[in-house]
Amino acid sequence: MADPATVRRALAAQRIETPSWAFGNSGTRFKVFAQAGVPRNPQEKIADAATVHRFTGVAPTVALHIPWDKVDDYAELGAYATSLGVRIGAINTNVFQDDDYKLGSVTNPDAGVRRKATDHLLEAIDIMDRTGSRDLKLWFSDGLNYPGQDDLRNRQDRLAAALRETYDRLGAEQRILLEYKLFEPAFYATDIPDWGTSYAHCVELGEKATVCIDTGHHAPGTNIEFIVAFLLRQGKLGAFDFNSRFYADDDLMAGAADPFQLFRIMYEIVRAGALDPAYGINFMLDQCHNIEAKIPAIIRSVLNIQEATAKALLVDRDALGRAQNDGDVLEANSVLMDAYNTDVRPLLAQVRADAGLDPDPVRAYRRSGHQEKIVADRVGGQQAGWGA
Amino acid sequence: MADPATVRRALAAQRIETPSWAFGNSGTRFKVFAQAGVPRNPQEKIADAATVHRFTGVAPTVALHIPWDKVDDYAELGAYATSLGVRIGAINTNVFQDDDYKLGSVTNPDAGVRRKATDHLLEAIDIMDRTGSRDLKLWFSDGLNYPGQDDLRNRQDRLAAALRETYDRLGAEQRILLEYKLFEPAFYATDIPDWGTSYAHCVELGEKATVCIDTGHHAPGTNIEFIVAFLLRQGKLGAFDFNSRFYADDDLMAGAADPFQLFRIMYEIVRAGALDPAYGINFMLDQCHNIEAKIPAIIRSVLNIQEATAKALLVDRDALGRAQNDGDVLEANSVLMDAYNTDVRPLLAQVRADAGLDPDPVRAYRRSGHQEKIVADRVGGQQAGWGA
Amino acid sequence: MADPATVRRALAAQRIETPSWAFGNSGTRFKVFAQAGVPRNPQEKIADAATVHRFTGVAPTVALHIPWDKVDDYAELGAYATSLGVRIGAINTNVFQDDDYKLGSVTNPDAGVRRKATDHLLEAIDIMDRTGSRDLKLWFSDGLNYPGQDDLRNRQDRLAAALRETYDRLGAEQRILLEYKLFEPAFYATDIPDWGTSYAHCVELGEKATVCIDTGHHAPGTNIEFIVAFLLRQGKLGAFDFNSRFYADDDLMAGAADPFQLFRIMYEIVRAGALDPAYGINFMLDQCHNIEAKIPAIIRSVLNIQEATAKALLVDRDALGRAQNDGDVLEANSVLMDAYNTDVRPLLAQVRADAGLDPDPVRAYRRSGHQEKIVADRVGGQQAGWGA
């Protein structure tokens, strides 16, 4: 059985990065429902991330999205974050919202558009230099809606060229997190549709390029923990974008749709010794809280990941290994399920109490009056959303 | 073998309804790419529909979407349509774009929201009285993003009540087309997720309620032509929303993703004698041309449906029936494939020529200079999109 | 909060039916791995079912499969079951394993094959008369592998005729459980592919025909608890075939693939008051233990269903209803998850202790030496499998 003190230490040391954009408005193509109290600028988004960290204690960094979080002075923004107890994390690029990108960004048949898109990626590294960020997250919406629309292979060549140029601009401590996604917004073919494509490009680029797994970006039936285990074995797992889904890229709260799957993913992380922040994986959230309040939804997501992690840490790995080696299918499954079926909320409450936190962050946030305060304060101005 | 003259007659008599909103801008949650020349009001949408009809000869009606196509005087709008050679078809309702509908419309836990939503449905029938429309198309985005968010069964009771009130308001010649959809914008549960749910409600409502099949609204692997055949047998197939998809509700041009599937669907229509407009099925398009030009995309979609229909009409049903009854799997499949593998473009060119149309509507439209004209003319104002 | 005594009473009263065939060998098309100790005749299968009941206390009935469990004297077989503390439950028919059924059974284009298949269904009712069974479970593997192979609609007519004849033969207390399945063994079209088809036939047949939900028979992404809630509302849910799946009809142990889904299903049962055996739903298992030991796998499946049920019973429905009516998405989800996250094993251990059972049936079975005993005893003869 896992040593309780070790489990508590691991849970106390766990780190989850929140995304600035999840605090702003989001929605579907049918409607974006605006919510009272959402941030109106990067500073307010960072303040919200700091609020999540204040209540959970494990979310000390916040990812930015350029240009949505563009500011004149990133040093000042970083200092502001520090003043609130958090730091700026990964820099996310955006090459999907300009009219130029209708037929692609770095894979566009038009060389001028490719140049513009690549320049944006390079600019993001400039920003990283100023924010001290380690991670450049690249997601390309590039793809095709119709067979024949463009040449699949030419687009790979263009993609490789842009990645190479971007990679070569990275500083010694910087790295690329290369995301993949099955579909949306492209509906026939996506230029990086699966982990294999991302992996192959990362191998060609070099050791500073690693794969980012968004848990909502797979075909139905995909065994995500297998990909986690495989990429860990290859030394190419750089980050997660956590969220959950029932159908497509639903971007629901992590752990909301299939908590057992999240547990299995975290088990592979624990099994590989990759939970420790020193290992280098960036555990990020990437979610859309279309109908629920943003800050408590993110707190809940952090808690869901913590609970899955706690269960993963509780797996009796000696007993599991014995049963596996004995070929005892039922016993091996049972050992894993014993951990999953454990109610870890008391354990996490203890970990939080040890850290001087309220044992129930969701209730504590509700009681704090913070939501009412931001609703009252954040009046006027332009609410943040995917366009800003 | 099918009689050539009969086939040509059937093709000449085929009717496809175009949707006003497909001429406006559309996109994904990531970006709506605006296109030059899109309509700025219901009149210009109707003009675009009339253009499609002028080149294809089989699209004489255009569906409206309320409130996007709201006008003060529907009689005047109808007269305008008539002046362009088309008529107003189905009236589509919209109970998903007001802030009130964040947690549902007719299934909302709040009685006031339900009242408002139902009133909108009744108002749509008022409009039908004025436009002379037969069909009220009901699509509800209602559903849940999270387990527990609301009670699945209570929502069915609320849905049934709203449907009943709406049904009872229908005139003698009017009817409900009840759409279903697997997911989006709701991500955990949708209140009418499949044909079975729509069918069960329609049976309870009565003979003026029928199911509308949107070809993009199914789970992966669903055999759509089976649903077509089954609903025809039950007398409950009222309409199609044609489009095509690779993954989700991609809303691509009909026939673009799986032309063989479209052929199989049209074969079931032909086999049931349901192609004839007198049968009463409304064959509508419901598409989003996010990156391609709108009018030619709709012309292409009409052509794709015509080609699938022509192939379906060419099936040698005597030979097919013999092979089926003999249990000759390969021969039966072969008879069907013979029709599918036929190049029906010459046949359709002939049908068009007989009707005084250009045999190649896409090229004819390109040559006509019409696209350049609307791009030049439609400057200023507010482009139509899903919000208007 | 749910009253503890009520919860314990409900759990003590819960009933799950085991399938005789799950105790025999099974596998995939690639290989059936034989296991030592599996039954060699209906009596030994019933003995295994009785063993499951002895350790769990909630599985007092066993479903038979005809002809695999055909005997000369069903009264004698029933008496044997009674002597072991169990009873014969549903009668399952088999119209898929004779060479005649290659192209279908009741939907076969050949009238002679249809007659033979229907006669088998009638014979099963004869057997029910003798076993005192209430439930006739009908699963038809009928379908097509290739487009055009047979006429989809004709097959529905043939299906309806066979169902009608079978229905009319039912005794006053007997009923039909009509199963549906997306695919396999048919790969292009299945004649009853979804709940809607089964439902429509059941409505036409009458009140003694109800739908059976096999939890592994759906398209990817199908919300099964919605179907449960909907059929309960329509009064047409007759039974479950529980099992779990990651991809297709995997027939794994119930609760093994998605325990959260099983909980959501059981919640809809509890919410509708349908857990009580008096309500009339037959909660059956239908599984294939291809690589794990049969009896303990079935015990584990029973336990998994009990745990999901216990969690469903623990949902604070007052608090849930309040949050739902308030439109408090996060709170409503949280109330549901509180119950799901509870470790119900101690509660179930207590329920078992109260019933004079070992609190841990899996361990108790392991300790009992029963597995070793049947392995030693059941030597020679023909092991049971899907062919017998």
Add this chain to the structure above:
Amino acid sequence: MADPATVRRALAAQRIETPSWAFGNSGTRFKVFAQAGVPRNPQEKIADAATVHRFTGVAPTVALHIPWDKVDDYAELGAYATSLGVRIGAINTNVFQDDDYKLGSVTNPDAGVRRKATDHLLEAIDIMDRTGSRDLKLWFSDGLNYPGQDDLRNRQDRLAAALRETYDRLGAEQRILLEYKLFEPAFYATDIPDWGTSYAHCVELGEKATVCIDTGHHAPGTNIEFIVAFLLRQGKLGAFDFNSRFYADDDLMAGAADPFQLFRIMYEIVRAGALDPAYGINFMLDQCHNIEAKIPAIIRSVLNIQEATAKALLVDRDALGRAQNDGDVLEANSVLMDAYNTDVRPLLAQVRADAGLDPDPVRAYRRSGHQEKIVADRVGGQQAGWGA
């Protein structure tokens, strides 16, 4: 437009390899329907393959499956094949049908089982030495049915070791074709579930290891032609196992389920210049004709691939490239569809006539009386199937 003579030459030069096992009986876990006239030994399977080649002219090689096609003297078997006008192609291994392999072959936790499985792979290379085969096809059914059953990463290490040992045994002109498959017979995790896993292992192994794409082995919604294009770019596409599917690994006739997809796949082949046999791709069939006659089903499959290829060759690549570079979505799609919509049967009839073949191989086979002859001749003995 493609030059007609070039197209005809390419079609005349195309080569498709047939699988010996497809001529034997096959089925689902529910039932294997035996067919009259199926082969009873490797020689008769080769004779059937020769028959397919005699009627189609493009299928001069036949893949063997060991141990199903085990013989004492492979030189003699090869000579027999040559005498019938065909040659022995790829050697397929089988490490899934012995009882030892219940929990895996090369990934089994038991070292003895792994040794046995690896020895079988090495033995297959011995056979290749004698048959002169170039290709060793490796498919591993290895995987897990339940979470926790075994350690995902340990299994990769074991897999890598066995692959390495096998690779090192290859002769200078021999190579590995490494297959992947989403699921079945394993239902929770498969050790090589996707192309990325196969690709990563092949890269590590070296240039003699390449990926084999079975068109039925993907998750729903997977864009297979993207994988084709990507692997061609990486120089790692070694072979196809063609078949078609609606749901899972249905193993239907190639081109039967989605002929448009097959065309898109063949277009990527043509576009990369990879159709020419000299390029080195092995275009194999891997199908199960469960309900239809074997030989004509395989002839039909060959024809379907030829038709898809012919259409791919007819694509006006200059026009396509222009439209793509212009960003003309509709025109580019239209150029592709023009080729797809062409009836290529007359063209292929001409190619066959030029080669001295009957222009309609299916009808020619029917007329030949060959089926009746093998039904009459092949009486007694043990019919071939997946077990032999």
